[in-house]
Amino acid sequence: MRAVDLIKAKRDGARLSAAEIGEFLTAVTAGTVPDYQVSALLMAILFRGLDDAELTAWTEGMLRSGEVVDLSSVRGSKVDKHSTGGVGDKVSICLAPLVAACGVRVPMVAGRGLGHTGGTIDKLESIAGFQVSIPIARYREILSQVGAVIIGQTDQIAPADRKLYALRDVTGTVESIPLIAASIMSKKLAEGIDALVLDVKVGQGAFMKTEAQARRLAEALIGIGERMGKPTVALLSDMEQPLGLTVGNALEIAEAVEVLEGKGPADVRELTLELGTEMLQLGRGLAHDEARRELEARLTSGAGLQKLLAMVEAQGGDPKVLENGGAGLPKAPEKMSIAAPRGGRVQSLNAELVGQAAMLLGAGRETLDDRVDPAVGVVLQHKIGDAVLAGDALATIHGRTKGIGQAMLLLERAYRIEDRPAAARQLMVGRMQSRIGGSQ
């Protein structure tokens, strides 16, 4: 294989064979193909796309570039959830233990935040002692004993994807639906799961700004799952405004605990239940309503919360910090609110700006090397549709000195208030599924 021939073939709209793609990704992993050829091929793919067979081969190539965790020794169905990334999305933290409390194992490899979106791993690290990097043997053990485990991505999982992602980030080739889909699926399939539920975010705070784009991504993701023999369901959910009322690591952990206490914001609770229902349908073959009732019962009984505490303890964290509404979590010294400049209804609440405000306070990263401050973030007092009076607090910054002025300006810009009723927003935008079933 000469890389330049692959580039020319894709450039001219030809289909690459599975062997060619496999060989190319092996060379990427080994570092034997120069970056300038890789980036040229990525740009050609951005323009020409990948068909189903190419997309499967590309995903498999990345998957095989590293380790695939063998979970065959862990009894029961293993089902994971993946979100395409949003602002205030703490669902994994309540969902994984809640589903585990219903008897489906949840082996989750999660990411860190970048830019205006947060990451589950950063959030969990705000729990004192919590280990996100643990040996695979221990990962299996926790999965068997507790039923849920959440770790960070390791160097062993899909190294080709990590290399490609770093290059895509600086060559304008992130925005390719097949490349996004292959990246997500190669990492998820490396976890050793039996089935997968996807939360594809739609809206101005998400990577996919329109429902049409989100559906195209969901189709690509589901198609890969199907061809790799993994039942896959995608829910499309709204990311026009942040999810829940908190944005920031410890703040979001506390909100996730609230949901597991049977309280918490309605949208976080609803999305957790909807995704959990799909996971139970796939993992245990339950009917929709039956699955949903079981999950609700585990919220009421506190069994989900107990699972979270057990998972935290198993991963070296101190579960006590989560008691009393997360009183033991890191707290920021400064709180400052922004006030409504006028009365009316909140018409829109720009998720991206809220995410950027939290990042500027130190809750997120601009570059991969930045350190995250677990304590800081934003608490929203009002969301779309709320009636406010001039001077009402709209949102509160939890910060130190860093970035407070700029964060306040961004938050002020994030809210649009007018006198008319706000257009109603649906949290759940759509549902798509693979043609292969989930029950076993």
Next chain:
Amino acid sequence: MRAVDLIKAKRDGARLSAAEIGEFLTAVTAGTVPDYQVSALLMAILFRGLDDAELTAWTEGMLRSGEVVDLSSVRGSKVDKHSTGGVGDKVSICLAPLVAACGVRVPMVAGRGLGHTGGTIDKLESIAGFQVSIPIARYREILSQVGAVIIGQTDQIAPADRKLYALRDVTGTVESIPLIAASIMSKKLAEGIDALVLDVKVGQGAFMKTEAQARRLAEALIGIGERMGKPTVALLSDMEQPLGLTVGNALEIAEAVEVLEGKGPADVRELTLELGTEMLQLGRGLAHDEARRELEARLTSGAGLQKLLAMVEAQGGDPKVLENGGAGLPKAPEKMSIAAPRGGRVQSLNAELVGQAAMLLGAGRETLDDRVDPAVGVVLQHKIGDAVLAGDALATIHGRTKGIGQAMLLLERAYRIEDRPAAARQLMVGRMQSRIGGSQ
């Protein structure tokens, strides 16, 4: 400027500003932008194109990356010719001295061969002692005293183009008409010329396979010339079969000498006269027929040949090797002919295969580092339209041991002979010109 923002803008179909392009090419020349970003932008340009303003800025950026030769001290009009490359194209070697003999100065910076196409510089180096790398001061002097000078590209001319070309070659981004046009024009405009005549080759032996493609390239080239204030004419000429009867360095020099002696193959003579007529029109403001008559007179009188001999002498070469039909040029030890497998008319004669045969014999390069053998090549006994009998010699290889077997197979494949009359071929396919005039 962040390179990734330029890449994204071009990828999404936006227009890059002249300042952005200038800054980018400065960074390319300085080596401060990584190759993987350069190749991603080149691929985005391949898909999205460059509009007139971008193309001009791109050409100017490459031109300014190096030296622009100042020929203001040389009296008279300076007009050059550039060919987009073909097989057996030795026209520059008869054209430059012939036009100089008519009083127009021809400052020519020419290239080396690569792949199946030959290069004027390689051909001239088959003349013992001929120097293709000479100081600019001496280049000016020869242009003043002789009127024609042909040198190789220097490191000082358009270094950004050299860097980009090397990268395009290995990233599948050669085949972009704006990038091809900018590459050609930046090098030609760096010569310090007043006007330019282009020979855009069309056909299976050329880079542009169809007349439509050739016209698009000619339009881009002429547009750049026009916007840079240089009157430009493009002739489109046939490259379906090789030009003339010889392919190989010393063999082609001998054929060019024949043309200057008033003999030689009709197509080489005709193309030389057509291109020369355009150069005299641009350089001296002559009418077409007047220009053509002057050129023909210089062929008959031998004044063109005298100019070639003077140029060879001025550039350190031994003009005596060109006497008696080039008897002093290097000769290959082996001659082997291929025979017609059947009688009939030559229907086609694949220029690319003939070029490859010559390259395999050692007349050309597969990679830039290969050395060229001046003596070897192919002499064609028959071309399209000729009637042959089974067993007639079609072509003769002039070789050493290297590549003879494979070259013979390629030559056999190059000829297609059938019983019907051959479709008539026009040497001159078309003519296009800039809206700015040429007389001064």
